[in-house]
Amino acid sequence: MPSETIRKKLIEVALPLEAINEASSREKSIRHGHPSTLHLWWARRPLAACRAILFGQLVDDPSSVPEEFPTEAAQEKERQRLFRIIEELVKWENSNDEVVLRAARREIARSVARSRGEAPPKTNAEIDAYLAEKAPPVLDPFCGGGSIPLEAQRLGLRAYASDLNPVAVLITKALIEIPPKFAGLPPVNPEARAKFAKGAAWNGRGAQGLAEDVRYYGRWMRDEAEKRIGHLYPKAKLPDGQEAGSAGGATGREKEATVIAWLWARTVTSPNPAASGAHVPLASSFMLSTKANKKAWVAPVIDAGAPDGYRFEVKSGAIGKEAEAKAKAGTKAARGSFTCVLTGTRCPMATSMMKLTMAACAPGLWQSSHMDREVACISLPTRTTKILRNRPSQHGNLTRNAAVRLRAMPKGGFTDSKPLATISQIASLWR
Numbered sequence: 001m002p003s004e005t006i007r008k009k010l011i012e013v014a015l016p017l018e019a020i021n022e023a024s025s026r027e028k029s030i031r032h033g034h035p036s037t038l039h040l041w042w043a044r045r046p047l048a049a050c051r052a053i054l055f056g057q058l059v060d061d062p063s064s065v066p067e068e069f070p071t072e073a074a075q076e077k078e079r080q081r082l083f084r085i086i087e088e089l090v091k092w093e094n095s096n097d098e099v100v101l102r103a104a105r106r107e108i109a110r111s112v113a114r115s116r117g118e119a120p121p122k123t124n125a126e127i128d129a130y131l132a133e134k135a136p137p138v139l140d141p142f143c144g145g146g147s148i149p150l151e152a153q154r155l156g157l158r159a160y161a162s163d164l165n166p167v168a169v170l171i172t173k174a175l176i177e178i179p180p181k182f183a184g185l186p187p188v189n190p191e192a193r194a195k196f197a198k199g200a201a202w203n204g205r206g207a208q209g210l211a212e213d214v215r216y217y218g219r220w221m222r223d224e225a226e227k228r229i230g231h232l233y234p235k236a237k238l239p240d241g242q243e244a245g246s247a248g249g250a251t252g253r254e255k256e257a258t259v260i261a262w263l264w265a266r267t268v269t270s271p272n273p274a275a276s277g278a279h280v281p282l283a284s285s286f287m288l289s290t291k292a293n294k295k296a297w298v299a300p301v302i303d304a305g306a307p308d309g310y311r312f313e314v315k316s317g318a319i320g321k322e323a324e325a326k327a328k329a330g331t332k333a334a335r336g337s338f339t340c341v342l343t344g345t346r347c348p349m350a351t352s353m354m355k356l357t358m359a360a361c362a363p364g365l366w367q368s369s370h371m372d373r374e375v376a377c378i379s380l381p382t383r384t385t386k387i388l389r390n391r392p393s394q395h396g397n398l399t400r401n402a403a404v405r406l407r408a409m410p411k412g413g414f415t416d417s418k419p420l421a422t423i424s425q426i427a428s429l430w431r
C-alpha cells in the first residue's frame, strides 16, 4: 500500500454551517420516510449533520492541496465549490438523489486517491468500487439510532457500528445491515405474491420489495392489535356529544376522534365501604396542559352509570386559581396519601402501595414451590399486571411479607386468590 499523505480536511477549516443547521432543524419535522418514523431513538442525530460531517472529514481542504490550488483565491473558489456540494447533500429531499450523492462520492474518492498518490477513479462504478475498498471505513462504537453508519453507507463507505443497548443494535441492523441483503428482491407478502401469480411484474429497485413487506406486515400487526385490544381504547366523543361511530349528519363531519395519548394512573380499591369496592385512581395531577392560555385538565364526574361510579371529562380554557390548584393536586391529599375520588376518604399511600405489591405477589402464595422459577402474577384487583422474573431472592421476601399480611386480612379483602401463572401461561393469554 502506498504511504498516505495526511492533508488538512475541510472540516478543520470551514463548513457551510448555516445550510447544515437549517437542514438539520428541518429534518425534525419530517414525518415520512425518516428512520425516526420506523423506530424512536431518543438521542438520534440529524442525518444532514452526519452526512456533512462525514464528507467534511474525508474531503481535503483546498489549502492543503497547493499543487492544484496555489493561490488563496483559487483555494477559496474551490472551497466554495465544495460548499455548494454540501449544501445540496444535506437537503432532505436529496437523500436518495443519485446525482447529488455521486457528486459527493466523487469528491471523497478524489481526496482518498490524492492521499494515496493514486489516480482518482473516473466512472461511477469505479468510484463505488474504489471507496468500498480504499476509503477509510467508518466505525461508530456508540451508534444509537444508526445515523452515522447509515450516512457512511449512503456515501459509499464501509460502515461498522456497535452499541451497548440491544435496541440500538436492532434499529441499526434494520437500517444498514438488513436492507442490503434484500436489495433488488421482490416482496413476499401474500398480496404481492397473488399479484405475481396473476402475471404482474416486479419493477422495484433496491430495498423497495422489503419496504413493501414492512408496510404490509406493519399494517397487519396494527390491525391485529386493533382487533384484539382495540376495545380497550375507545374513540373519544367530540364535544357535540354524538355517539361513537355516527357520521356527522348533513355536514358529514365525524363526531368521534382517535385518542392520541392515554394518561395512566394506578388504581386502588376505595377504603370506604360506601364505595362498594370501586377502584379509584392515585393521580398526582389532573392537569393536562399548564401552559398559559392553553390550560387543559380532566375533571372527575360522579356518575352512577359509569363502571366504577365516576368518569372523567376533558376541560380546557379559563380556570380559576382555586380550581387549578385542585386539579394540580389530582387525588393527592398530603405527602404520602391520596383521597378516594368518590368519597373523599384518605387512602394512605403506604397502604395503597403495599396492597399493590401484595396483590402482585399474592398469587405466588398458593404455589410457592414455583418461586425458584420464572413467576408471573396477575393482580386483578388493582388492574395492574406484574411479571416477576427469576429474582427469587427479592421476591421471596415480598411474598413472605405478603403472606403474613394476607392471612391477617378479612376474607374477600383486597387481593384475590388467583393461582399462580407461569410466563408461558400468561403469554398464551395474549396469543
Ligand SMILES: C[S@@+](CC[C@H](N)C(=O)[O-])C[C@H]1O[C@@H](n2cnc3c(N)ncnc32)[C@H](O)[C@@H]1O
Pocket (backbone or CB within 6 Å): 041, 043, 044, 045, 046, 141, 142, 143, 144, 145, 146, 147, 148, 162, 163, 164, 165, 168
Ligand atoms: C448519543 S447516543 C448516540 C446517538 C447516535 N449517534 C444517533 O444518531 O442515534 C449514545 C449511545 O451510546 C451508547 N453507549 C453508551 N455507553 C456505551 C458503551 N460503553 N458502549 C457502547 N455503547 C454505549 C448508548 O446506548 C447510546 O445509544
